[in-house]
Amino acid sequence: MPEYMAPTAYVQLKRIPLTPNGKIDRKSLPEPDKDMREQEYVGPRNATEETLCRLWQEVLRRERVGIHDNFFNIGGHSLLAVQVISRIKQAFTIEMPLSVLFAAPTVARMAEHIAAVNEPGRSQSSPVLVNIQPHGSWPPFFCVHAVGGQVTSYGELSRELGDEQPFYGLQSPPANYFSESDISIEQMATLYNQQIRSVQPVGPYLLSGWSMGGLVAWEMAQQLMKEGETISLLALIDTAPPPKYREADDRADEISMLARFALDMSRLVGKDPRPLVEQFFQADAQDQWKMVQETLTSYGVLAPKTAHAEMTALLNVFTRNALAMNNYSLHPSDQSVVYFRASETPERFSKLWTKWSGGGIQFHLVPGDHFTMLRRPNVRIIAEALERYISANSNNESRAVSPEMSPRELIDIESQHTP
Numbered sequence: 279m280p281e282y283m284a285p286t287a288y289v290q291l292k293r294i295p296l297t298p299n300g301k302i303d304r305k306s307l308p309e310p311d312k313d314m315r316e317q318e319y320v321g322p323r324n325a326t327e328e329t330l331c332r333l334w335q336e337v338l339r340r341e342r343v344g345i346h347d348n349f350f351n352i353g354g355h356s357l358l359a360v361q362v363i364s365r366i367k368q369a370f371t372i373e374m375p376l377s378v379l380f381a382a383p384t385v386a387r388m389a390e391h392i393a394a395v396n397e398p399g400r401s402q403s404s405p406v407l408v409n410i411q412p413h414g415s416w417p418p419f420f421c422v423h424a425v426g427g428q429v430t431s432y433g434e435l436s437r438e439l440g441d442e443q444p445f446y447g448l449q450s451p452p453a454n455y456f457s458e459s460d461i462s463i464e465q466m467a468t469l470y471n472q473q474i475r476s477v478q479p480v481g482p483y484l485l486s487g488w489s490m491g492g493l494v495a496w497e498m499a500q501q502l503m504k505e506g507e508t509i510s511l512l513a514l515i516d517t518a519p520p521p522k523y524r525e526a527d528d529r530a531d532e533i534s535m536l537a538r539f540a541l542d543m544s545r546l547v548g549k550d551p552r553p554l555v556e557q558f559f560q561a562d563a564q565d566q567w568k569m570v571q572e573t574l575t576s577y578g579v580l581a582p583k584t585a586h587a588e589m590t591a592l593l594n595v596f597t598r599n600a601l602a603m604n605n606y607s608l609h610p611s612d613q614s615v616v617y618f619r620a621s622e623t624p625e626r627f628s629k630l631w632t633k634w635s636g637g638g639i640q641f642h643l644v645p646g647d648h649f650t651m652l653r654r655p656n657v658r659i660i661a662e663a664l665e666r667y668i669s670a671n672s673n674n675e676s677r678a679v680s681p682e683m684s685p686r687e688l689i690d691i692e693s694q695h696t697p
Contacts, residue, residue, distance in 0.1 A: 488515040493517060497606070536563075
């Protein structure tokens with residue numbers, strides 16, 4: 279099962295309590311002990327917390343949510359985070375970036391944030407830069423969104439890196455953020471570099487990106503280097519070169535953008551879309567849209583009352599990013615690269631990068647597929663390798679990637695984790 283469906287605690291019972299008609303008596307089931315790391319339930323104390331608890335219960339499909347329950351620990355994942363923020367905006371008629379959920383992952387803290395939103399002199403948050411974990415003594419680590427535009431997929435990686443590693447995500451701004459209808463990878467990189475300079479004015483920089491995010495991180499590195507900056511770490515996480523550099527059989531542009539969007543959304547929430555594929559391609563365009571909308575609503579990705587508007591916004595961002603990725607051209611660079619490949623991803627995608635990374639490329643093999651590699655326990659392997667690179671560069675005050683082991687040794691070690 280996907281991790282968000284797995285129990286967070288286990289209680290051993292001699293027998294299951296039953297009602298007189300033989301059904302499970304849920305009211306008689308004991309609560310998990312505190313030493314099982316289950317947060318003690320505390321109910322809402324005011325109207326704001328009551329509304330938030332109700333919204334979280336609906337989005338997470340839980341019978342109750344306490345004000346101190348952490349959203350990401352009780353079933354929250356990347357797309358549910360988008361939905362809960364959308365629901366909060368509607369309920370309280372406020373603007374709220376996704377980054378708030380990382381800073382305030384409990385109802386109690388979210389209520390405090392809402393109370394402070396209208397305070398005089400309060401600065402507006404960036405629609406691009408997400409403070410996933412802004413504290414710590416290490417140099418900040420910047421990760422760029424994938425084609426869907428969200429950065430909540432990096433939540434587990436940030437938690438694995440720990441509280442001493444500042445971690446920032448770069449998410450896609452809304453579809454109406456740019457005046458022009460199309461936007462390029464180069465334009466994204468320029469905007470995102472402006473954002474990271476607001477946190478770290480000068481390098482060396484630590485950049486990374488999963489999937490399409492690796493392409494944007496690569497372009498960010500090229501632009502920063504032209505400005506005289508140094509990139510001490512450029513980590514690509516299962517990033518394939520743009521479609522124009524792949525064989526025809528490896529391209530996804532033969533299917534509609536809606537189909538690509540549906541497949542990506544399903545995999546992000548841990549669902550297998552294959553049972554619906556045949557039915558989807560036999561339907562006409564209008565029925566395909568309806569099918570995707572209803573399916574994502576049943577997954578809990580879209581709120582029933584605003585499903586059409588939410589899906590339109592998500593698809594617009596997805597389309598804009600996918601077209602930018604399709605049109606991007608790579609150029610050789612002297613920048614060194616660290617590459618993490620999912621064990622179920624064809625090796626030929628990663629090997630293609632050797633044509634452009636003139637500074638050398640070091641490969642790490644990670645168990646899982648393109649999506650599960652960023653989830654526990656697989657993500658721990660990525661975090662351990664990143665910790666070595668970041669530590670080596672920080673301790674040695676180096677401006678180039680200098681791991682403690684040779685590339686071959688690292689590959690051998692990481693390969694041992696593959697089932």
